[in-house]
Amino acid sequence: METTTVVLFFIGLALLIFGAELLVRGASAMATLAGVSPLVIGLTVVAFGTSAPELAINIQSIMQVQSNIAVGNVVGSNIFNVLFILGLSALIIPLSVKQQLIRLDVPLMIGASVVVLLMALDHYIDRLEGLILFIGIVSYTIYLIKKSRRETLDHHTQNKKEGHEPSKKTFWFIIRDLIFILIGLALLVLGSGWLVDGAVGFARYLGVSDLIIGLTIIAAGTSLPEVATSIVAAVRGERDIAVGNVVGSNLFNLLAVLGLTGIVAPQGIYVDPSAVSFDIPLMTAVAFACLPVFFTDLVISRWEGAVFLGYYVTYTVYLYLASTQHALLNTFSMIMVEFIVPITVITLAVLSYRYWRLTRKKLNKNSGAHA
Numbered sequence: 001m002e003t004t005t006v007v008l009f010f011i012g013l014a015l016l017i018f019g020a021e022l023l024v025r026g027a028s029a030m031a032t033l034a035g036v037s038p039l040v041i042g043l044t045v046v047a048f049g050t051s052a053p054e055l056a057i058n059i060q061s062i063m064q065v066q067s068n069i070a071v072g073n074v075v076g077s078n079i080f081n082v083l084f085i086l087g088l089s090a091l092i093i094p095l096s097v098k099q100q101l102i103r104l105d106v107p108l109m110i111g112a113s114v115v116v117l118l119m120a121l122d123h124y125i126d127r128l129e130g131l132i133l134f135i136g137i138v139s140y141t142i143y144l145i146k147k148s149r150r151e152t153l154d155h156h157t158q159n160k161k162e163g164h165e166p167s168k169k170t171f172w173f174i175i176r177d178l179i180f181i182l183i184g185l186a187l188l189v190l191g192s193g194w195l196v197d198g199a200v201g202f203a204r205y206l207g208v209s210d211l212i213i214g215l216t217i218i219a220a221g222t223s224l225p226e227v228a229t230s231i232v233a234a235v236r237g238e239r240d241i242a243v244g245n246v247v248g249s250n251l252f253n254l255l256a257v258l259g260l261t262g263i264v265a266p267q268g269i270y271v272d273p274s275a276v277s278f279d280i281p282l283m284t285a286v287a288f289a290c291l292p293v294f295f296t297d298l299v300i301s302r303w304e305g306a307v308f309l310g311y312y313v314t315y316t317v318y319l320y321l322a323s324t325q326h327a328l329l330n331t332f333s334m335i336m337v338e339f340i341v342p343i344t345v346i347t348l349a350v351l352s353y354r355y356w357r358l359t360r361k362k363l364n365k366n367s368g369a370h371a
Helices: 001-036 038-050 050-064 067-092 099-122 129-162 171-204 209-222 225-233 237-263 273-295 302-324 329-370
Strands: none
Touching: 001 038, 001 050, 001 209, 001 225, 001 237, 038 050, 038 129, 038 225, 038 237, 050 067, 050 099, 050 209, 050 273, 067 209, 067 225, 067 237, 067 273, 067 302, 099 129, 099 273, 129 237, 171 209, 171 237, 209 225, 209 273, 209 302, 225 237, 237 329, 273 302, 273 329, 302 329
């Protein structure tokens, strides 16, 4: 393998991370000026900014007719975001979960995952399907911003009544934020091209398929901005941004990244049969698993974070064994199907039942108090 390939790969990755940092910093400041809540900033500006590398990679991949990298990037990133990022963040400090995530955002993430799975059954996501996905993210973003601005307006009105005037940003601060956004986008575009070239070189040298490269190396690499953002947000006590970043990124990946890629791709996005039979269903199952984990006590605890991390390690090991056709593959698969998966399903069912029981007790207690 040529040294140039390795150098371009790591320079591209560095440019992606630095570009995403500038983009998020500038966009977050602009969002604060517009008056939106921390959760909405996490679900939209921060999530979309940190997912910009996935979008840049996918557009570049489609231009180079690398559909497997495009699909593997989105699916692998969504699995990585929930299992690795949320798992690691919760392991560091338990994450609080807002009711809005349970009532709106996580169900939308589940719905989007199911829709993508259904669209991929014929092994293609065409332009019409891409347009449908993209309309979904536009509608979701408009709803969130309008909702948050209403809440913020009420808050500012209350502050004015109490004699507190909101601070105004100067013209030069706004110019600075716009420059950050433009430079960040430029670095993302440049870095994405080099990263794809390097990844394809790795794939050819190692004899590993483009799908596996997309599901692992590129998915993890382009999700590094989400890793840094969520961990820093959790440590600083901004837990709304930590969780909202992951859920918002997953929605953006499914609706905007896949949607725009499907619109741009002349022949549509080809979806490998192995992705349809295993990786996309796993991504959907991971999305479903978020609901019972999130609504139990509205906290993602350390042990739940550890379980998420353990599953990501297991998933990565399976991909390695499957790609190399290792002798341990059948044994590993049997252990997963006959032991690990049933135990996980039972645990999630118990958590859901426990939450249902606690909710009923609270409702009965409130009804008795009113009576």
